[in-house]
Amino acid sequence: MRKNKKTNIQKAKSALIVSLGAIIGLSFIGLLAQTTQSMMIIAPFGATAVLLFALPHSPSSTPLSVVSSYAIASAVGLVFLFYGAGDWLYIGIGFGITLFLLQIFEVVHPPAGAHYIVVTQGTLTLHALAPLIVGLSILVIIAIFFKRALSD
Numbered sequence: 001m002r003k004n005k006k007t008n009i010q011k012a013k014s015a016l017i018v019s020l021g022a023i024i025g026l027s028f029i030g031l032l033a034q035t036t037q038s039m040m041i042i043a044p045f046g047a048t049a050v051l052l053f054a055l056p057h058s059p060s061s062t063p064l065s066v067v068s069s070y071a072i073a074s075a076v077g078l079v080f081l082f083y084g085a086g087d088w089l090y091i092g093i094g095f096g097i098t099l100f101l102l103q104i105f106e107v108v109h110p111p112a113g114a115h116y117i118v119v120t121q122g123t124l125t126l127h128a129l130a131p132l133i134v135g136l137s138i139l140v141i142i143a144i145f146f147k148r149a150l151s152d
Contacts, residue, residue: 014150021053021146028142029135039128040135042118047111048136052143056150060109063140069112070136072101074129077119084120091120 026041026049033040051061059065076098084090098116102108118124124132 017146017150018053021142021149022049025049025053025139025142029138032138033131033135036131038131040131042115042124042132044111044114044118045135045139047114048109049139049143051109051111052139053146056143056147059106061143063144065107065109066140067136068105068107069102069109070115070133072105072107073098073112073116074119074124076101077116077124078126081120081122086120086122091117094120 026045029041029045048066051058052066055061076094080090080094084094095113095116099113102112
């Protein structure tokens with residue numbers, strides 16, 4: 001009986017640290033975005049935060065996977081946005097190429113698939129990607145700190 005209580009306490013402590021990490025990460029990016037009046041956060045960052053903080057040991061949660069997958073999705077998405085003019089077939093082909101590259105480079109991070117869709121919808125420009133890189137970097141750095149805190 002005592003063992004279950006300890007397990008529940010450990011679960012609660014871990015869940016608290018995970019939640020605190022996500023709160024700090026996303027709130028800090030939001031504050032910085034508001035202060036600089038630039039877009040530094042997009043919907044896929046929510047899914048990225050779940051992976052980084054709740055599943056920190058997943059291969060999809062490594063800093064290399066997170067940053068590389070967003071870079072690949074951005075690059076392919078921008079190419080298909082500019083040359084495919086938003087045509088549904090080009091969007092599908094580009095998504096397939098993105099997934100192919102994520103697999104080949106072994107940097108699969110599922111939110112990057114959503115990021116690709118955001119990019120191909122034309123809501124992000126090359127100019128808007130720079131602040132997003134800052135936001136993503138901040139999220140990854142905070143997640144590394146919290147991963148270490150959970151390891152103790």
